[in-house]
Amino acid sequence: MTAPLKSVEGTGDLATAMAAIGRGARAAARTLALAAPAQKDRALGLMAAAVRAQKSQILAANAEDLGEARGGGLTGAFIDRLALDEARVEAMAAGIEAVRALQDPVGRITESWTRPNGMTIERVRVPLGVIGIIYESRPNVTADAGALCLKSGNAAILRGGSDSLRSSRAILAALTQGLREAGLPEATIQLVPTRDRAAVGLMLGGLDGAIDVIVPRGGTSLVARVQAEARVPVFAHLEGVCHVYVDKAASLDMAKKIVLNAKMRRTGVCGAAETLLVDRAAAATHLKPLLEMLIDAGCEIRGDKAALAVDSRVKPASEDDWSTEYLDAVIAAGVVDGVDAAIAHIERYGSHHTDAIVTDDAAAAEKFLREVDSAIVLHNASTQFADGGEFGFGAEIGIATGRLHARGPVGVDQLTTFKYRIRGNGQIRP
């Protein structure tokens, strides 16, 4: 049995409790920013060990959350996100160890130069400070996000889903033990100890300057609320309306392989393709095989006139379909007049996340890579590579489609900022 669900609810002073969390995080961040890499890595190793050692407590807490969720009539997909088992707990511990193995970004000199007056200037990575993470039902985010923040020298304030609060608290207990054993502040990773939704509003306000950036992890409605209300910077993507454009100079075999993977490898990830655009000049040869391949794979097609003409199983696309993120085995499909029209379509309907061209024409590829204004643009590769691990960043805390600071996968490097260190020998400004 886990401890009874303590909460600041009912104390009448959520704001006071949240402000204390903010101050604790800020103080911890100051210590963490100066902590040696070896100490952070030691903590991460101990955290992974504690997650394994406390597996039964974590699973017991999760069973309580699951019981309450089932009692509340929650659905299968929700229950699946919430549920932990031995394999998922082990995956959490292994995930912490994977973060531990990453290169420490803090203190890395990314640029240095010497001025004509002899001063040297270095640009060096330093932690962002305090990261607020607002997530939904998946309790493993507690461990993933906590580990990434620690590795990058940041303090974390976690606000998990109400339904997974017991699970998250049990996971946090293991993380806290690792921090304590490594001599790092327990406030390095804090969990908001309440189901009161007003806590989210307070975090979005920045807790009086205590939070430097907010990362929402969850569905579109959560991200939309965070983007609309946050008074601090947000690393997020609202939607991934990702496109694959099959150019007239595309090999049909390669196009089939990439389209199938981009749409169907996993339909629920943000890098999954949601729209297929085929060059009108290749429609006669490419459109039918591509659509039939998708239909045979169990994908519903919502098509334009050209696509409807190919197969009676294609349904008509509405205007909304072109900007819909299905996150399911559904795709909008149509023809466009070449690469320029594809770029214009993506500019109009896309979400600046990830878009791909399939072509053997180098000029068309370069035009697409240059002109499509998305965080990630690909030539002859699947949109499902939109992932920090696939970039070689190790774990990621999310994908950002905002234009500032972090764009694309947000890994430990993107959780840092920088400062300038200048060394002189008495230089003064004339």
Added chain:
Amino acid sequence: MTAPLKSVEGTGDLATAMAAIGRGARAAARTLALAAPAQKDRALGLMAAAVRAQKSQILAANAEDLGEARGGGLTGAFIDRLALDEARVEAMAAGIEAVRALQDPVGRITESWTRPNGMTIERVRVPLGVIGIIYESRPNVTADAGALCLKSGNAAILRGGSDSLRSSRAILAALTQGLREAGLPEATIQLVPTRDRAAVGLMLGGLDGAIDVIVPRGGTSLVARVQAEARVPVFAHLEGVCHVYVDKAASLDMAKKIVLNAKMRRTGVCGAAETLLVDRAAAATHLKPLLEMLIDAGCEIRGDKAALAVDSRVKPASEDDWSTEYLDAVIAAGVVDGVDAAIAHIERYGSHHTDAIVTDDAAAAEKFLREVDSAIVLHNASTQFADGGEFGFGAEIGIATGRLHARGPVGVDQLTTFKYRIRGNGQIRP
């Protein structure tokens, strides 16, 4: 005579007019992002030429602004900021040419690597998009900011001070002529054509997603309002409470040279020192010469007990003095117990802008450079080097003390973001 002051005031629909400006900027930004460097440089050259050719119109418009300001009883410093003369107009044209001579940041590949599956990933600089600049009485910001935005491939929406609106319009006319002659959209640089202060509020709201970042250029009250109300990212510093810490291992000669320069070279710049901290272990030898040097140079000292004991002309410092940005010939001065206490003082009272240590002790210097959490930290050099030009960035649009994206001097590189370009040969994700 300039044209009569047209305005959207009285049309009853400021929001509609501002939205149109936003849409125009967004469309221009799309063109600019893809414009060749040579075309942007051609426009900058033509803009500088037009500023020189239209000198008399610019000065005539400025004379009208000055007449109205004087009639309204405005003060000497205000009038000085507002006033143009032949030399200032020439400086504006030369400033545009200096921006033209900078390296174009757009398209520069800052990182590239190959994944084990053979895909290559490049990180390439692209423009931010649309920059909103909100400034006060200096009309030359119209040219400076417009040129920096154009060079970095961004569209600019300028909202200058009401008192300099005629001057800014005359300058804009010259810039617009250069854009037109170079075949770039006139909406590349737009000036909000109204004195209605509600326009600022609309810009801070982002004009329905049309503005990517806001840069305020002006006094603390303007910056504070922008930081408090902006719904889009802001590049700014509210205050530069910059410190010089003179360590026990400092050469007195070097300390005198650096302190005098840091405080008195120009007292009104954000990198000017506002607090002098002297190591207690060096107070007996260093404090009196440093304070007397400053007093002799015309600087008022607000000191702690140790400083008060040195010279009867030292005034007592209040608690507020330690966090005050004087921007004048005034400095707070006191002793601290070594480098750790100096760092703690700066953390408590500073503004994370620019701070310097003077010492011959390498270990103390490295500790200071590592632990002081400011955008710029210096060893044995003056805080007045906090400037894009002095960093080698060329012109700057300001200094940022926020932690995200741009920190320190904001030059053309900092006005860009990036995207990832991936090239494959049929890779799909397993």
